[in-house]
Amino acid sequence: MKISKVTKKYFSDWVILGQEFWPRHSAEDIKKDFKRMLDSKNERSFVCIDNEEPIGFINLAIRTDYVEGSKTNPVGYLEGIYVKKAYRKKGIAKMLFKEAEKWFKTKKVREIGSDAMVQNVVSQKFHKSLSFKKGEILIHYIKKISP
């Protein structure tokens, strides 16, 4: 098992994992987003490889806009983390996050932000295990108006 920076070699596997994580997003949108990330200096992704098979990823960014709850700027941001079902609870997400912290340190950020859906209890436990502190909870609203 090893953690590797996402390069062109792993691009299509990373897209497949992305589709598993965000099934409501189109494959095209994920591809476009991931391509942009691959070319960006302020975004980085790592995959976990088991016997040549990518089984999880972490997507990271350096955010320069205000990050809720932060006291510094820019802030490292955990944009997404996913591990294939069969490989969960083996410490893979923790390994991916360790690499994330290393990369953030090279970028000289002092804080890492993240978010999770209220109903995603596992993600909350995961964040807690990594010493993330809970910020304020925000409810999003939307109201349609006629043109």
Ligand SMILES: CC(C)(COP(=O)(O)OP(=O)(O)OC[C@H]1O[C@@H](n2cnc3c(N)ncnc32)[C@H](O)[C@@H]1OP(=O)(O)O)[C@@H](O)C(=O)NCCC(=O)NCCS
């Ligand atoms: C969240 C997720 C990435 C965790 O991956 P993982 O490789 O299973 O996590 P790890 O084995 O490294 O566990 C790290 C910590 O998270 C917590 N955790 C992980 N899975 C858990 C579970 N099923 N129940 C309770 N706590 C859990 C534990 O605190 C664990 O630390 P510990 O083993 O020392 O107690 C994985 O469950 C996943 O891909 N879920 C679907 C996608 C998702 O929700 N991503 C997060 C969105 S913000």
